[in-house]
Every structure is written in structure tokens, then in C-alpha cells.
Amino acid sequence: MGDKIYYSTPEDQLKKLISQNLTIYDQDHALTGLRLFGYSNLIKSYRDPYILKSDDSIMYRDGVSFEQISSLYFFDKALRNTVMASMQDLEEHIKEIAANVIAQSFGVDPSSYLQYRNYQNKRKRKERFSLNGILHTMNEALTTDKEPIHHYMEKYGIVPPWILFKSIYFSTIINYIDQFKMPQKKLMVSYLYNSEKLGLSEEALCKLMMDTLFICMDYRNMSAHGGRIYNYTSSNILRSHEIFGEDEPVPIRGLSKLLFVLSLFEYKNPYSRLSRTLDVELNRHCKIFPQDITYLGQILNVNITQEDRVWISENSNKFHSLQHCSGLENPKRISLKDAQQAGYIPCKRCCNTDKFKN
Known part of the structure; x- marks a missing residue:
């Protein structure tokens, strides 16, 4: 049996934090924060860099304040919101490119472009992401009464891929692209990347595309569920040596890896938006709490330089x-x-x- 969980009021939580050596400069402001965002979100999820653990108890390091932890929370919240916005932007772009590739290759009638023989049948751990599962999901979507699919089916008797894909989850679209045969994958990367500028082969670009999409899917899911972003590392790997060669220095962890793979797309908006937010928020937080520069620099794998x-x-x-x-x-x-x-x-x-x- 573990420790019991009890409800405590924001006032009780504040007393507990003070007893644990946390400095609180403005108690009214701290109470407002606890009421608005909750102890678990605001403190418990972001206190780890600032605490000393001993058996079943914790104490905050000398000089650590409520304001410092809450600033880290708002730093991460800004990143999370921007990751979500960037991934939604990327999702729209990827769906449009995939639709163009499928329409060029197999036409605009789902009875043609959803043919099993058009794709590979890569084994997947989850049935819904198998080729059978994906095609079933897409065929089911064709029968919906939601717009604009219903309108196209009623008026034209078919639903082109650029309309169908709008109603399909990003995770399904990514696994769908993973089932493309090589000619369709190569056509995809010709739209997504400048191969001459990157100096990569079509085969390497296909690996880069799939690794990037699965990394992006992880970050989208994490941000959608309110997870911590600033120190999150996707479980999906980037096959750096296979793509770039042995000597190419490539970020291998955390948010810097996401930024790196986004920066390689020809469409720069998702990268630019996320990079800008990271820059602004790092400058804001580290200007107030310069003692966090080393920690955040290591976690984010970036060189933090403060500037006005x-x-x-x-x-x-x-x-x-x-x-x-x-x-x-x-x-x-x-x-x-x-x-x-x-x-x-x-x-x-x-x-x-x-x-x-x-």
C-alpha cells in the first residue's frame, strides 16, 4: 500500500511549501496561482530541478522561490501551446502533400486510391495502424454525414483524398504514409525537401521524412494531453548515421531534435514559430532567474545567451x-x-x- 492521497486547500498547500523551505515573495499571488492552475500542474510537475529528496520527504534548495517554479511552468506552457500550434500547421501541410501524391498516383476516386495493392503491408504493433486498419478507418469515414465529406459524396459520388484526409487523425495519416510504396514516398519527399540543398539521396530523405513524422506525432500527442515539453524526449529515433553519414553532428535528444528535423522542411513555419517561442521564453525566464541557465541549456541542448x-x-x-x-x-x-x-x-x-x- 502506498501513501494515501488527501485533499488539501490552496492555503494548506502554501503552508506545506513554506515548511519545505520554499521562498514565497507574494503569498496572495501564489494562492491565486494555486487556485487557477493547481498544485500538481504548477508545482509538483516542475519542482524536480529545485528539490533535495530524503527518504519520503523533500526540501527545496536554499533560495528557490515559488515564483521561479511557476516561471518554469509558464515557460513550458508557452512551449506546449506552440508545439501544438506548430504540429497542427504541419499536419495541414502534410495532409495536403499526401493527398497530392495519392491523387497523382491513383486518381481521386476512393475505390481506386484506397485499393490494398497500392500500398505496402508493413507490420504494426497496433491493429488500427496496420494497412487493413487504416483502409478500414478511411472507408468508414466515407460514410459519415459530416461535412465536407457528405457534400462531396452526395454531389459527386466520390470523395477526393484532399477532402477525406481532413477528417483523418494525424497519427493515422503518418502511419498511412509509412505504408506508401517507394515511388509515392519519393514523390512525397520531392515536395517536402530541397534534396540539392540538403545533399541527401531520395532514400535518405524517405528515412528522414518518416523519422521526422513519428517524432512530431510524439510531441503532438504529448502537448495535446498537457504533458511537460521542455525536457521531453521522443521515444522515436532519428537514424542520423543512416541519413547524414558518420561524421554529421546531429542533435540526438529533446526539443533540439524536434527543432532540427523541422528546420529541414522547405515549409518553415512550424520551425520558425517554435524556435521564436523558445528564444523569447528562454530570454524571459533566464533574465529573471539566471541560475537556471546551465540547467536549461543542458536539458534543451542549446547554448543560452541572454540579450535585451x-x-x-x-x-x-x-x-x-x-x-x-x-x-x-x-x-x-x-x-x-x-x-x-x-x-x-x-x-x-x-x-x-x-x-x-x-
């Missing part, structure tokens, strides 16, 4: 420390150094300290 960041707009030659200063429209965040080199000058209202001057 400012906001600029196409309609002004000034940079701002505040996003909404002077009614900024569609502001863009860049480093202070880049803004100064581009000829922007400091806003007298919000950038009146010495650090903003050349």
Missing part, C-alpha cells in the same frame, strides 16, 4: 521596450543589437535608460 529584446514596427523608425507603446501596430520582437544595427532609435517614452543607447 525590443519591439519594432514597419511604420516607425523607433524601437520600444513595451509591446503596445505609442499604439504600435503588428510589432515584431528582435534583439536590441539587431534593432540598433538596422538604424532604429530608442523611443523616448519607454526606452529612456542607458542600456538602450548605442
Whole structure:
């Protein structure tokens, strides 16, 4: 029998944290956080880097604060939300490419493009991801009364792949692509990658595509279920040596691996969005808690350099420390150094300290 679980109020939780040597600078703010997000989400899931364990008890390291742990929580939450948005963006792109490949290869009638003989029959651990399972799922989707599938079936008597795939889960689409024969996989990678720029063969690109998609599926599932992202490592491998050769330095773990494989696609939006959020959030958290730089740098496999960041707009030659200063429209965040080199000058209202001057 393990320890019993008891309900405790936010006030009880706060007392417990204080008894465990956690510094709390603003108790009202801490109580609000516990009420809004919960002890398990806000503290328990993010306390590990900050605690010392002894038998069945824990104590927080000297100097660690509630604000530091909650900042890590918000750092990870921003990453999680961005991973989800990036994966949804990628999903739409991949489905469209797969639909084009299937339509080019087998036509637009499901009675033709869903023929068993068009695909491999790779063995899968889960029946729903077997070729039979996938084709059954897609044929079942054809009978739905949901739009736009129902409209196409009623009006044209067929549902083209670019319409059908919209209603199919990303995990099913990825395993479906894995069942493509080599001519269709090679056609897929011709749309997804610039082989000349990457210097990779079609066979290597096919391996890269499948490894990337399975890694992306892991991160999508983790983010969809509210899992911790910043220190998550996909169980799916990237076959670096087979794809890039023995001497190619490739990130092998964590979020840096996801960023790396996303950066190789011709479609850069998912990579750019996630990279931008990571950069902004790292700068925010590490500026307040520089003691976390080493830990996060190791976990994320990145070199963290702190820099001041400012906001600029196409309609002004000034940079701002505040996003909404002077009614900024569609502001863009860049480093202070880049803004100064581009000829922007400091806003007298919000950038009146010495650090903003050349």
C-alpha cells in the first residue's frame, strides 16, 4: 500500500511549501496561482530541478522561490501551446502533400486510391495502424454525414483524398504514409525537401521524412494531453548515421531534435514559430532567474545567451521596450543589437535608460 492521497486547500498547500523551505515573495499571488492552475500542474510537475529528496520527504534548495517554479511552468506552457500550434500547421501541410501524391498516383476516386495493392503491408504493433486498419478507418469515414465529406459524396459520388484526409487523425495519416510504396514516398519527399540543398539521396530523405513524422506525432500527442515539453524526449529515433553519414553532428535528444528535423522542411513555419517561442521564453525566464541557465541549456541542448529584446514596427523608425507603446501596430520582437544595427532609435517614452543607447 502506498501513501494515501488527501485533499488539501490552496492555503494548506502554501503552508506545506513554506515548511519545505520554499521562498514565497507574494503569498496572495501564489494562492491565486494555486487556485487557477493547481498544485500538481504548477508545482509538483516542475519542482524536480529545485528539490533535495530524503527518504519520503523533500526540501527545496536554499533560495528557490515559488515564483521561479511557476516561471518554469509558464515557460513550458508557452512551449506546449506552440508545439501544438506548430504540429497542427504541419499536419495541414502534410495532409495536403499526401493527398497530392495519392491523387497523382491513383486518381481521386476512393475505390481506386484506397485499393490494398497500392500500398505496402508493413507490420504494426497496433491493429488500427496496420494497412487493413487504416483502409478500414478511411472507408468508414466515407460514410459519415459530416461535412465536407457528405457534400462531396452526395454531389459527386466520390470523395477526393484532399477532402477525406481532413477528417483523418494525424497519427493515422503518418502511419498511412509509412505504408506508401517507394515511388509515392519519393514523390512525397520531392515536395517536402530541397534534396540539392540538403545533399541527401531520395532514400535518405524517405528515412528522414518518416523519422521526422513519428517524432512530431510524439510531441503532438504529448502537448495535446498537457504533458511537460521542455525536457521531453521522443521515444522515436532519428537514424542520423543512416541519413547524414558518420561524421554529421546531429542533435540526438529533446526539443533540439524536434527543432532540427523541422528546420529541414522547405515549409518553415512550424520551425520558425517554435524556435521564436523558445528564444523569447528562454530570454524571459533566464533574465529573471539566471541560475537556471546551465540547467536549461543542458536539458534543451542549446547554448543560452541572454540579450535585451525590443519591439519594432514597419511604420516607425523607433524601437520600444513595451509591446503596445505609442499604439504600435503588428510589432515584431528582435534583439536590441539587431534593432540598433538596422538604424532604429530608442523611443523616448519607454526606452529612456542607458542600456538602450548605442
